[in-house]
Amino acid sequence: MMTKVELETFVEGTTHYFATAANQPASVGSPYIVQEGKPTIQEFTGMISIAGKRRGIVYFTASRPMLTVMLMRMGETELTQENMCDLVGEVANTISGNARRDFGKDFMISVPTVVAGEPEKIVTPDNIRSFVIPINWRSHSAQLVVCLE
Amino acid sequence: MGILDLGRYKGIVFAITGFLVFIAIILAVNHGKAGGFSDNVAGVRFLENQAVLPHAVYDASVQLAQRLQNGEKVDDALESLRKAATTFDRSLNSLANGGMITDSSGDIIVLPSMTEPEAVAQLKNGSKLWDGYKAKLDPILRFSGSPYVTAQPAPAPAPAPAPAANGKNAAPAVAAPPPAAPTIQLSPRGRRLQTALTDLTQYGNTVHGQLSKVLTDLSIQVEANSRKQTDTLRYIQVGGMAAALLLLGAIFLFFTRNLRKEEASANRQRKETQDILRTVNEGLFLLDKDLKLGSERSMALNNIFRREEFLDLTFDKLLKDIVPEKTLRTAMDYVALLWGERVNEKLVKTINPLNEVEVHFDNPAGGFDTHFLEFDFNRVKSEGSLSHLLVTVNDVTKRVMLSRELQESQEKAQAQLDLLLRILHVEPDSLTSFLTDADVSLKMVNSILKEPAREESAFRAKIDGIYRQVHAVKGEAAALGLKTVEQRAHAFEESLNDLKGRQSLSGSDFLPLVVKLDDLFNHLAQVREMLSRLVDLHHAIATRRTAGSEVGAEKVDQWLAGQDQTQITKAIIPPPDLGETTGAVGGLERTLEDLAARVASSQSKQVNLRCAGLEGVPESYRRAVKDITIQLVRNAVVHGIEEPGERAKANKAAAGALAVEFTPRGTDGYELIVQDDGRGLQLERIKEVAVERGLITPAQAALLDPRQTMALIFRPGFSTADRVTTDAGRGAGMDLVRILVAELGGRVGLASAGGKFSKFKIWLPATQSAVAA
Known part of the structure; x- marks a missing residue:
């Protein structure tokens, strides 16, 4: 069963990125569960796979407008798709780093992969409920999705 | 390994040593034989030189005889004869005895010993001749002094006058005749010497040639011996070389055959090992003290670890990317433990943390592939000390998964059994x-x-x-x-x-x-x-x-x-249609009865619940009525009904009476009444609790009338329970009742008499279907 500590670790990894890299903290929205079907997937998704004590995926998915503003806030002038991919990849990397720090001894955490569009590439384990934690930043909202057995 | 413990090289070392010894012997013989050549040459030269000595003796004797005849001095001739005779005598003795002699140049010559019968006979003959010769020489050689006697000759006649008269220039007068020379005569010793000489020369005339021939023959014989020795040496050399070559060839053949045999054996062993390593299902490899993998490993290892390259790989690098850090650290600690000299291997094996380790391989399609590996370690000892660890790895994923599934299944079955019983x-x-x-x-x-x-x-x-x-x-x-x-x-x-x-x-x-x-x-x-x-x-x-x-x-x-x-009963009952909900209200009655009984039991109370009209609850109200009645029944048992002792004091039956009635009121809707004969609402207690919980101030409490006081129990967070339990305590129940009723557009009425009863009366509006009817 998913624990509160595990969820908090993933959430902290995400908010930490916003606080440090995006120069503006993000707030955590009301978390909920997706029982059937796929959780929300926006235009850009940074994903890590996890094995060991838990098995599944964790991903951060955000819209192009949100990433555009983030890039601008970070002083990036080239608002290209590549940079947006890098951005969600970095968020996933920060989540991964946080998870390694907290669960590194028990978990195997993959290097982040980035998916632009193509939601079919994000495969969640069957019959597992996903936890969706909205990450609100300015007027935008991204999602952190935790889908672990 | 001791110096003489040559192991498999014993044969070749002995063979080469034998070969070298053989060569050394050949060389020694060769050297020995070759050393005799110079002696032979010197011997031949010596014999040739000695061959002239009999002539010299003879000549010296003839010369001595002639001098004696002529009355000349004989000393030097005698000395020559003595010297020649002595030299020849010494030489002949040396030849007979094989001794050493110093030649005329002062070099020491080792004379070849004449051992051949012919040479011995010749030497004997020569010695015999020389002995005769020597017997005749001896009186001569012993002679010393002068062999002559000196006698003054008779005075010579007066010389004749000079022939002057006979001529003018007459020749000078004839010189006086020279004085007569003294007459030399042999002394008796001289005569004896002369006689001996005569005897010697006569004997020497016949013997000296024979003696010379004897020496010449010996010289030829020594030369022939020398040639024979040369031939022998050549044969030895050729034979030795041939034997050495044969021996070398034999060694070469022997060791070539042995090497081939060993190579074939090694090849066969290598092939067998390779076949085993290629075929065996386990991953096998050796770990050295630096925890580096050995060069030989089983092919199964490639599949197990999903890699081809193991060169210079260490054990921690092998595991680093596929196990969590904690597992890796434990594994390395364990392997380090195995290297301890004083380790009880069997005991240590029992704590092997890698006997079922979960590993994760990167999946190219993303994520991980999880497997379970079983590591087994065996300590390999060489010459009494630990040299390697033999590591056996098995992929036991299927076994572990089956075992886990079985365990999960058992746990699930147990949990389900518990659940089933409930x-x-x-x-x-x-x-x-x-x-x-x-x-x-x-x-x-x-x-x-x-x-x-x-x-x-x-x-x-x-x-x-x-x-x-x-x-x-x-x-x-x-x-x-x-x-x-x-x-x-x-x-x-x-x-x-x-x-x-x-x-x-x-x-x-x-x-x-x-x-x-x-x-x-x-x-x-x-x-x-x-x-x-x-x-x-x-x-x-x-x-x-x-x-x-x-x-x-x-x-x-x-x-x-x-x-x-x-x-x-034993009657055969047709299976009910579980899809229908006709029994839902009947179910509610049972639910309420069970609830009342369970809560009463937990509160050490007794209660009789009577339900009426619940079958008439319209479907749209079913859920709400259920939630409301559950809350009210529970509240009634917890807060209303007294314990049997208290009820006895109040002259009530031990079991409290609790009634739930649902009554349709036509167009006025429905009426739900939940009533108990318990202690009723304790208004003062309600006020106290409301003040304690901060719902109202003490001043407000003082102003509340009974109706307002009873209304407090519907406020969120109100509860008169002393502690929070699963049955009561948070004050959410009555709030839920109020909200449910409000959501349905109904109203709640409450009547209570202290020590006698509490009655909740709920009006629900008529449903659309009821109005239509």
């Missing part, structure tokens, strides 16, 4: 109804959570809504005696209560809620699965029964049919 006590329609309602409630909770929220007020607004849903689930679970669900819902309520008390709220604070919600979903799914299995079981039994088999599992049948166990 739900077997629950009336099936009630359970079905509960599952449906609980699912709706939990989905509602999730919907509330899902509503976007950024401000604190939005988060806080969620709490009450969630609370009501969870409380309803908890209430019904409690009513059905589903303790596991009730406990989970209770824990959920505790989390909500914790949030209520917080000064500020954010989404992170709601994380525990989703975790608990997930847990509740999971648990209810298990209950649903269990119910489904029971239904399947029922159908299976029914099918068998139809086929004429024995009647069995009546309990399941009756449970599914909703019959009371006391009414169990």
Whole structure:
């Protein structure tokens, strides 16, 4: 069963990125569960796979407008798709780093992969409920999705 | 290894040593033989020189005889004869004895010993001749002094006058005749010497040639011997070389054959090893002291570790990318332990942390592939000390997965059995109804959570809504005696209560809620699965029964049919249609009865519940009526009904009377009454609690009339219970009743008389269908 500590670790990894890299903290929205079907997937998704004590995926998915503003806030002038991919990849990397720090001894955490569009590439384990934690930043909202057995 | 412990090289070392010894012998013989050549040459030269000595002796004797004849001095001739005779004598003795002699130039010559019979005979003959010669020489050689006697000659006649008269220039006068020379005569010794000489010369005339021939022959013989020796040496050399070559060839052949044999054996062994390593299913490799993998390994290792390259790989690098850090550290500690000299291997094996280790390989398609590997370590000793660790690796994924599935299955079966025992006590329609309602409630909770929220007020607004849903689930679970669900819902309520008390709220604070919600979903799914299995079981039994088999599992049948166990008969009961909800209200009665009995039991009370008219609850009110009655019945038992002792003092029956009545009132709607004969509402206590909980101030409490005081019990958070339990304590129940009634557009009335009764009267508006009718 998913624990509160595990969820908090993933959430902290995400908010930490916003606080440090995006120069503006993000707030955590009301978390909920997706029982059937796929959780929300926006235009850009940074994903890590996890094995060991838990098995599944964790991903951060955000819209192009949100990433555009983030890039601008970070002083990036080239608002290209590549940079947006890098951005969600970095968020996933920060989540991964946080998870390694907290669960590194028990978990195997993959290097982040980035998916632009193509939601079919994000495969969640069957019959597992996903936890969706909205990450609100300015007027935008991204999602952190935790889908672990 | 000792210096003489040559192992497999023993043969070749001995063979080469033998060969060298043989060569040394050949060389030594060669050297020895060759050393005799110079002696032979010197010997031949010496003999040739000595061959002239008999002539010299003879000549010296002739010369001596002639001098003696002529009356000349004989000393030097005699000395020559002596010298020649002495030299020849010494030489002949040396030849006979094989001794050494110094030649005329002063060099020492080792004379070859004349051992051949012919030479011996010649030497003997020569010696014999020389002995005769020497016998004749001896008197001569012993001679010393002068052999002459000196006699003055007679005076010579007067010389004749000079012939002057006979001429003018007469020649000078004839010189006087020279004085007469003294006459030399041999002394008697001289005569004897002369006689000896005559004898010697006569003998020497015949012998000296023979003696010379003897020496010449010996010289030829020595020369022939020398040639023979040269030939022998050549034969030895050629034979030695041939033998050496043969020996070398034999050694070469022997060792070539041996090497081939060994190579073939090594090749065969290598091939066998390679075949084993290629075929064996286990991953095999050696670890050295630096924990580096050996060069030989089984091919299975490639598949097990999904890599081709193992060169210069260390054990930690092998594992680093496929196991978590904690496992890696444990593994390295364990392997280090195995290298200890004083280790009980069997004991250490029992604590092997790698006998079933979970590893994760990167999947090119993303994520990980998880496998389970079994490592076994054996200490390899060489010459008494630990040289390697033999590591055996097996992929035991299937075995582990099967074992885990079995274990999970057993655990699940145990959990399901527990659950089964619990739900077997629950009336099936009630359970079905509960599952449906609980699912709706939990989905509602999730919907509330899902509503976007950024401000604190939005988060806080969620709490009450969630609370009501969870409380309803908890209430019904409690009513059905589903303790596991009730406990989970209770824990959920505790989390909500914790949030209520917080000064500020954010989404992170709601994380525990989703975790608990997930847990509740999971648990209810298990209950649903269990119910489904029971239904399947029922159908299976029914099918068998139809086929004429024995009647069995009546309990399941009756449970599914909703019959009371006391009414169990052997009658064959047709399976009920579980899809229908006609029994839902009957289920509610049973639920309420069970709830009342369970709560009463936990409170050490007794209660008789009477239900009436619940079958007339319209479908649209069914859920609300159920939630309301559950709350009110529980409240009545907990707060209203007294304990038997207290009731006895008040002259009441030990068992409290509790009535639930649902009555249609035509176009006026419906009336739901829940009444008990307990202690009634204690208005002063209600005020005290309301003040304690901060719902009202003491001043406000003083101004409240009875009706307003009773209304306090519907305020959120009000409860007169001393402690929070799963049955009471948080003051959410009456608030839920108020909200449910309000949502349906109804009203709540409350009447109570201290020590006598409490009566909740709820009016619900007529439903659309009822109005239409």
